[in-house]
Structures are given as C-alpha cells and as structure tokens.
Amino acid sequence: MARPERIAVLGAGSWGTTFAKVLADAGSDVVLWARRAEVAEAINGSRCNAGYLPGVRLPESLRATDDAAAAVHDADVVVLAVPSQTLRENLAGWQPLLPAGATLVSLAKGVELSTLKRMSEVIGEVADVPMEQVAVVSGPNLAKEIAAEQPTATVVACADHDRAIALQHACSTPYFRPYTNTDLIGIEIAGACKNVIALACGMAVGLGFGHNTMSSLITRGLAETTRLGVALGADPMTFAGLAGLGDLVATCMSPLSRNRTFGERLGRGETLAQAQEAAHGQVSEGVKSCSSIRQLAARHGVEMPITDVVHRVCHEGLQPGPAAAELLGRERKPE
Numbered sequence: 001m002a003r004p005e006r007i008a009v010l011g012a013g014s015w016g017t018t019f020a021k022v023l024a025d026a027g028s029d030v031v032l033w034a035r036r037a038e039v040a041e042a043i044n045g046s047r048c049n050a051g052y053l054p055g056v057r058l059p060e061s062l063r064a065t066d067d068a069a070a071a072v073h074d075a076d077v078v079v080l081a082v083p084s085q086t087l088r089e090n091l092a093g094w095q096p097l098l099p100a101g102a103t104l105v106s107l108a109k110g111v112e113l114s115t116l117k118r119m120s121e122v123i124g125e126v127a128d129v130p131m132e133q134v135a136v137v138s139g140p141n142l143a144k145e146i147a148a149e150q151p152t153a154t155v156v157a158c159a160d161h162d163r164a165i166a167l168q169h170a171c172s173t174p175y176f177r178p179y180t181n182t183d184l185i186g187i188e189i190a191g192a193c194k195n196v197i198a199l200a201c202g203m204a205v206g207l208g209f210g211h212n213t214m215s216s217l218i219t220r221g222l223a224e225t226t227r228l229g230v231a232l233g234a235d236p237m238t239f240a241g242l243a244g245l246g247d248l249v250a251t252c253m254s255p256l257s258r259n260r261t262f263g264e265r266l267g268r269g270e271t272l273a274q275a276q277e278a279a280h281g282q283v284s285e286g287v288k289s290c291s292s293i294r295q296l297a298a299r300h301g302v303e304m305p306i307t308d309v310v311h312r313v314c315h316e317g318l319q320p321g322p323a324a325a326e327l328l329g330r331e332r333k334p335e
C-alpha cells in the first residue's frame, strides 16, 4: 500500500494537535479538525493551539478547520483523536462523511463503559468497516514532549500489515520513530490499563511514597494488565514492548501525565470533583476506564487488584491510604 496522500486528524486536543504536527513534519498533507472555530482560526493564523500546547509553533503546512466534512474530504487516512468515552458519538456523526477504504486510526486509550469494547472495536462497528481498515497508534507518547520534538518511539498496529507500513511511513520523523505490530488487542489493553496504574502511582506520590512503591505498582500493574490481555487473546510479548512497559513507565513516572497528576491530587486528599476541576477539561482516561476494565476482568475471571482499588477510590469512596493497606494485606502468594 502506498504512502497516504491526505490525512485528516479529528480532534485538536493535546495529542491530536501533536500527532498532526508529527504527520506534517513527516511530509504528509494534513488537515486538523477542531470542535471550536476559534481553535482552528488560531492554528491557521498564529500557528499555535495555546489552550493545549502553549509555546509550541505548529508547521506552516498544517491546516485546521472546524468543518469535519472538509477535513475528511478525499482523506485516505482519518485519525480519531477524541476521548474514548466520546468516540462512539463523535464517530457516528462523522460516519457518513468517511471516504470509502480510508484507514481509520485510533489514538484513544480506553475501554468503552457501556459496552466494554476496545476503541478499534467501536470504530469497526460504528464506521461499519472491516477490522483490517482500523489501526491504532500507542506508546510512551506524552504529547508535550513530542511537541517539543524530544526523541520518542511508538507502535502503529493494524491487522493489515501493509496499512501499518503505510502509516508508519506517514508518521516517521527525525524525532518520532514508529514500529509496526499486528496485535491490536495487546496494544489497546496495555494503553487503557496503564492509565489506571498511573492513577495508582499518582496516589502513591500524593501519599508521600517513593520509588519502591512506584516500581512495585508498575511491576504488579504490568502483571495484571498482561493477565487481562492474554485472557482476551493478546500476545504476552506485546506487554514487554513500547505500548506495554514503555507507556506504563512513561505515564506512571512523569508529572506530565494527566492520569498520574489526577491520582496525585486524590492521594493528597482532594475529591474526585476537585481533581476533575483542576484538569481544566483535559481527559484523564483512567478515571472512567478503571470501571470498564474492572468489569471486563470480572467477565473473564481475571484478578486485577490494583484496578479494583483504583475504581473504588474514584467511585466508591475508598480512601487512598486504606487502599494501599488493602493491597499490601492481600493473601500472600508466589510471584
């Protein structure tokens, strides 16, 4: 499959805008759709999306619009960069506009609350396309670092290897190195679960705990994520890769992570509402996905103790301190 000629990125938040910049820097012809006309105007006029990426100058070649039909017109790749719990509704609106045969790419990291579906499953269903047409980009990809052109690797996953190669080509830059993969289940489960583990790590930071606690959460978080992924049919090796361990470490360790920051606020004693207000409308996917992942795990008989306590802290009034004590007090077992 040839390198894509026209790419539409739908969603001009932190990651949508950054990924559009990556694609433009890689030489692709990119149009970015923003919900708000003023955001599109600012990108076209001052080359800046100040609300999400202050201080980042966007490439001259990147065009923005608030007209989704104009954005996707003639696109051979359509990148979906909206929060996971809104993807179904957004995509249903865009579905009649999608060019036939276009590769549909998910940037979202979450599991849908109402259906427990992965984002690629939601896309296949709503857009009514074969799964070979759906791709996922996921990895240790904190938007602000990539917007600053710091060296980063990622994974482009698609069941159709040729499409993955074409997309890999379209987003390769001197600072962004994509690897291909065909394990969508593993890539997406890893991407959704790491947000939940990052919430737990943030809570640990908020409680004043150090690196031993963080490393223990990361390692046991990876164990429970892998258990779920394998139960769903993923390749266990995926969890040792960029979209698995790589993203887990980046998100759990970085103060730039919205999920970790959210967890830190809860660990310091803030309420869910206070932490949500402090996020200024930016999405912390783990807050909702902890519930859908917990349900998915229960459906498949998989134990996910960290995810379970994160859900109960976020939604059932459990306090982070007792949650930590509960995890430590669990039945003793071999590693």
Ligand SMILES: NC(=O)c1ccc[n+]([C@@H]2O[C@H](COP(=O)([O-])OP(=O)(O)OC[C@H]3O[C@@H](n4cnc5c(N)ncnc54)[C@H](O)[C@@H]3O)[C@@H](O)[C@H]2O)c1
Pocket: 011, 012, 013, 014, 015, 016, 017, 034, 035, 036, 052, 081, 082, 083, 084, 086, 090, 107, 108, 109, 110, 141, 142, 143, 144, 281, 282, 283, 285
């Ligand atoms: N920011 C990152 O560093 C990063 C990196 C990799 C993956 N992701 C994932 O990408 C997805 C999008 O993240 P983001 O960082 O761009 O989020 P964001 O909160 O910065 O932006 C979300 C964008 O979606 C738009 N949107 C459309 N419909 C919406 C609705 N109904 N409700 C809320 N917003 C709506 C918003 O206007 C906004 O432009 C998430 O799943 C996230 O986990 C983010």
Ligand SMILES: O=P(O)(O)OC[C@H](O)CO
Pocket: 109, 139, 140, 141, 142, 143, 195, 198, 247, 250, 251, 256, 257, 258, 259, 260, 283, 284, 285
């Ligand atoms: O800021 P977060 O917590 O949504 O994480 C961003 C990316 O997913 C990191 O890869």
